Amino acid sequence: MSNLTSSLRLSFGCWNYDRTRALMDRTVVPDGIDLVYLNMPVEETFFRMLRHKEFDIAEMSLSSYVLSHFTEEQPFVAIPVFPSRYFRHSSIYVNSTAGIRNPADLIGKRVGSPEYQMTAPVWIRGILSDEYGVKVDDVTHYTGGEEQPNRPEKLPLNLPSYIDVKRIGPQQTLSAMIREGEIDALFTARKPSSYDGCHVKRLFEDFVQVERDYFRKTEIFPIMHTIVIRREIYERHRWIAQSLYKAFAEAQARIYRDLEETAALKVMLPWLNAHVEEARRIMGDDYWSYGFKQNRQTLDTFLRYSHEQGLSKRRLQPEDIFVPETMENFVI
Numbered sequence: 001m002s003n004l005t006s007s008l009r010l011s012f013g014c015w016n017y018d019r020t021r022a023l024m025d026r027t028v029v030p031d032g033i034d035l036v037y038l039n040m041p042v043e044e045t046f047f048r049m050l051r052h053k054e055f056d057i058a059e060m061s062l063s064s065y066v067l068s069h070f071t072e073e074q075p076f077v078a079i080p081v082f083p084s085r086y087f088r089h090s091s092i093y094v095n096s097t098a099g100i101r102n103p104a105d106l107i108g109k110r111v112g113s114p115e116y117q118m119t120a121p122v123w124i125r126g127i128l129s130d131e132y133g134v135k136v137d138d139v140t141h142y143t144g145g146e147e148q149p150n151r152p153e154k155l156p157l158n159l160p161s162y163i164d165v166k167r168i169g170p171q172q173t174l175s176a177m178i179r180e181g182e183i184d185a186l187f188t189a190r191k192p193s194s195y196d197g198c199h200v201k202r203l204f205e206d207f208v209q210v211e212r213d214y215f216r217k218t219e220i221f222p223i224m225h226t227i228v229i230r231r232e233i234y235e236r237h238r239w240i241a242q243s244l245y246k247a248f249a250e251a252q253a254r255i256y257r258d259l260e261e262t263a264a265l266k267v268m269l270p271w272l273n274a275h276v277e278e279a280r281r282i283m284g285d286d287y288w289s290y291g292f293k294q295n296r297q298t299l300d301t302f303l304r305y306s307h308e309q310g311l312s313k314r315r316l317q318p319e320d321i322f323v324p325e326t327m328e329n330f331v332i
Contacts, residue, residue: 007033007034008033008237008240009034009036010033010035010036010057011038011055011056012035012037012038012055012057012058013055013058014039014040014045014083014227015039015041015042015045016039017083018255019248019252020248020251021251021255022250022251022254023037023247027254028247030240030247031246031247032239032243033243042059042084045059045060046060046061050068050154050155051154053230055230056233057228057229057230057244058227059226059227060076060078061118061119062223062225062226062302063117063118063302063311064117064119064155066303066311067117067155067312069321071155075231076231077228077229077231077234078226078227078228078229078321078323079244079245080291080292080295080326081227081245081248081290082223082224082290082295083227084224085221086224087207087211087214087221087222088123088127088222089203089207089214090204090207091124091187091188091189092185092186092202093178093185093187093188093191093201093202094178094185094201094202094203095178095181095185095200096198096201102132103128103131103133103203104132104133104134106128106134106138106185107134107138107139108138108139109139109140109185110142110183110184111139111141111184111185111186112142112174112186113141113174113186113188114143114144114145114151114188114189115143115151115152116159116165117153118189119189119225122302122305122306123224125187125305125309126301126305126308126309127214129308136308137164139185140164140166141165141166142165142166142167142168142183143165143168144167144168144173145173145174146173146175146190146192147173147190149169149170149172150170160310163310174188175192175194176194178192178194179199185203189224216282220297220301221283221287221288222298222302223295223302227244229241234323241323241325242325245325245326249290252288260273260276292322292326295318296318299318299321300317303315303316303318
């Protein structure tokens with residue numbers, strides 16, 4: 001454990017995930033770093049980091065981080081740690097009167113997303129294109145607050161003219177609009193408050209099986225967030241990238257062990273052990289993997305989606321977005 005009296009004091013904005021909790025309670029301390037863990041929901045962390053660069057280190061939307069590479073400043077670097085991953089077939093909601101029974105029925109429809117550049121909708125649009133033939137320009141996109149009006153894009157967009165994105169009104173919310181039929185579908189990370197399973201429902205009602213099949217076909221467990229460091233901090237102290245990566249990996253390893261405990265359940269899920277065994281059977285022992293090499297295919301797919309959807313101005317490669325210190329490990 002580091003000697004905090006002589007350690008580099010760095011602020012860290014992140015939610016209180018099980019896989020990062022050891023960093024929050026300081027049972028895991030990064031070598032040479034006194035980490036000040038600021039526990040916030042993701043929307044607040046992203047907004048404060050992207051708009052004001054308030055933290056030295058932060059959880060960040062993968063899409064927003066990718067787009068930051070196309071700004072003049074390029075203010076962030078990243079390590080291949082992924083605090084949020086999520087299969088997003090469950091995150092496609094439809095108004096039951098819109099005539100959407102299968103993905104192809106989305107063509108020609110009005111589709112809401114809180115932000116066009118938001119990671120969850122980028123994955124959803126990419127999956128719909130690859131797996132079901134629904135292209136990004138087959139729908140009209142509406143953006144704005146899901147539950148509160150006037151949510152802006154955190155980063156300015158300069159999209160191709162063939163992609164039609166409209167802002168909703170200053171008093172409107174996407175959750176209310178899908179309930180009232182003012183939009184036909186909603187691609188979002190958070191389940192809308194108007195969801196009732198009847199009037200507003202999921203496109204894929206049997207989403208667990210659909211997502212299992214998607215993984216078996218593609219071997220992709222979509223990455224939502226990564227960990228970024230302010231570039232100026234990293235360039236002054238290059239060693240912190242490896243120190244942080246090792247600490248995140250150790251914190252995660254503790255949760256893997258907790259989830260596999262059978263003497264008593266450490267998580268309030270009655271069939272936790274069965275779920276863990278199923279995840280390992282389908283996805284392997286390291287089913288929530290960190291690191292570059294084991295995630296290269298997933299990252300490459302996302303970068304392709306970002307470019308195809310008019311967000312990335314050129315097709316980035318996975319090697320372009322992580323610091324070199326975390327690309328390989330030493331061997332003895």
